[in-house]
Amino acid sequence: MVRKKGLVSILALTVALSTALAGCGGKSDSKADDKGAGTTAPASTTKSEKVEKKDLTFMFRGGTDEQKAYESVVKKFEDDHPGVKVKIIMTTADQYATKLKASITGKSVPDVFYYDPGDLRAYVNSGTLLDLTPYVEKNTNIDINNIWPYGVNFYRYDGNVVGKGNIYGLPKDVGPFAFGYNKTMFEKAGIPLPDKDKPYTWEEFIDVSKKLTKDTNGDGKLDQFATGLNVQWCLQSFVWSNGADWLDATNTKVTIDDPKFTEALQYFADMQNVYKITPTIAEAQTLDTYQRWMKGELAFFPVGPWDMSTYEKLPFDYDLMPFPAGSTGKSATWLGSLGIGASSKTKYPQEAAELVMYLTASKEGMKMLVDAHVQIPNLIDMAKEWAATPGKPENKQEFLDVVNDYGRAIPGTLTYNAEWYNLFFTDIQPVLDGKKTAADWAKDEQPKMQKLLDNALEQEKKSKK
Numbered sequence: 001m002v003r004k005k006g007l008v009s010i011l012a013l014t015v016a017l018s019t020a021l022a023g024c025g026g027k028s029d030s031k032a033d034d035k036g037a038g039t040t041a042p043a044s045t046t047k048s049e050k051v052e053k054k055d056l057t058f059m060f061r062g063g064t065d066e067q068k069a070y071e072s073v074v075k076k077f078e079d080d081h082p083g084v085k086v087k088i089i090m091t092t093a094d095q096y097a098t099k100l101k102a103s104i105t106g107k108s109v110p111d112v113f114y115y116d117p118g119d120l121r122a123y124v125n126s127g128t129l130l131d132l133t134p135y136v137e138k139n140t141n142i143d144i145n146n147i148w149p150y151g152v153n154f155y156r157y158d159g160n161v162v163g164k165g166n167i168y169g170l171p172k173d174v175g176p177f178a179f180g181y182n183k184t185m186f187e188k189a190g191i192p193l194p195d196k197d198k199p200y201t202w203e204e205f206i207d208v209s210k211k212l213t214k215d216t217n218g219d220g221k222l223d224q225f226a227t228g229l230n231v232q233w234c235l236q237s238f239v240w241s242n243g244a245d246w247l248d249a250t251n252t253k254v255t256i257d258d259p260k261f262t263e264a265l266q267y268f269a270d271m272q273n274v275y276k277i278t279p280t281i282a283e284a285q286t287l288d289t290y291q292r293w294m295k296g297e298l299a300f301f302p303v304g305p306w307d308m309s310t311y312e313k314l315p316f317d318y319d320l321m322p323f324p325a326g327s328t329g330k331s332a333t334w335l336g337s338l339g340i341g342a343s344s345k346t347k348y349p350q351e352a353a354e355l356v357m358y359l360t361a362s363k364e365g366m367k368m369l370v371d372a373h374v375q376i377p378n379l380i381d382m383a384k385e386w387a388a389t390p391g392k393p394e395n396k397q398e399f400l401d402v403v404n405d406y407g408r409a410i411p412g413t414l415t416y417n418a419e420w421y422n423l424f425f426t427d428i429q430p431v432l433d434g435k436k437t438a439a440d441w442a443k444d445e446q447p448k449m450q451k452l453l454d455n456a457l458e459q460e461k462k463s464k465k
């Protein structure tokens, strides 16, 4: 853990240094300079009669179904753009960030690549990302107003505020993190199905959960549980719906010691330790909760759009519902996004921008991705049609409700870096194990997180100089 952190900061420092040097020289080291043309405005290729061969690299990550889907779209892009060849660089989700940072340090940035919206400011300030605005404005095949504004705003930056100004990427997708339930299990138990529009209160959720946690084969051991939620991806819902958050409104103060926050965290831990509606720690080690959900042993589990292709093959019927709501009475969850951007050093900015737009904003590309059941449509009109189409899950509208109504950004993406936020999850285990109360733990943890947040604020200031 320590080693890894050290490595990342060394890389970050190297990036900062090399950028500073490039800035002083005022001369790009890109080979594109040899040719002169093609580095500024979108250039036309009509000069030469022979089709110039243009090689692009595209680096991305994803599950098996997602890989296949993106490979097909890239193939279609090549068919539609004679002369352009796209070399795909695939990595696992775990290795992606490290590999991308290394390629930036080594000045071998792929022409087109995924990036986390949390890195937008650093990548723009260091001159890594191509400004896509002129290409988006010129392309009459795409309509930026037909893409979820929430998604697009993640990749706008005016040098000061994210969400405004020029476009440095387009959303690969927006990822509403919804809540799902095993419909077959409810029907077997004779329990009314969860309401699509009215979330359970926390009490109601525990009541139903207790009824669904049982020993079904009479061997004296529980084999069916209500749930088993990953703290890193599910706690947000409980905290937010209880009217609390990790940060204050200015994103400069860590607020995890707020009583509304610790109440939510305590409730989350109590699901295992007090209400006993989840597998025990030992049971979850034998078979993790994702596997148990897949086998039909859990009543509730989160569902992202990227799960749809896999969940089609589940041995039971599932559907979506609103997350249980705390004291605000309103559901909450996060809405993620991953961006696709282009390198400012690409030899072929026009083609690189075209590929970004093809993958994120074209009707042809989007249709193929949606048909592969790996994401919800980026295009608003297509999404409405999609939600009304029969197919699992039935209540697809819940995904769109998260996008339109109750989804929020992960707190770690709102700041210059996420180290303060990641520390929370590194240190949380004693609360989950019931060894410390949420309130006691938060009192000790807040100053540690605040120190890292202060560092991030300081780094942001420096990067702008």
Ligand code: CA
Pocket: 214, 215, 216, 217, 218, 219, 220, 221, 222, 223
């Ligand atoms: Ca049993």
